[in-house]
Amino acid sequence: MKQYIERVISIKRLKNPEKVAVEIEKVASQLHEEGWFFVNAITDEMMESTTLIFERDLEEL
Incomplete structure (x- = not known):
């Protein structure tokens, strides 16, 4: 099973x-150190922000 996390980077700011x-x-380096792997980046239509999507495997209990 996978766990996903998103981080939003403000381009406008x-x-x-x-x-x-x-x-x-x-952001990518920090999350990678925590065991997350980059999956995708999505920039909004107005070019105000980009959302970075990361995933990691959940260890089964």
Whole structure:
């Protein structure tokens, strides 16, 4: 069974593409250290935010 988590990165707030890339890398790195694996990224139609989707396997009890 899989567990999913989403993190929303504000493009509008950060404005600068380099700052957005740094924030995405920071979030992805932190979650990877916690055992999450990147699955997908979805940017909203207005280009105001991007949602990063991660998954990990649930260990069966």
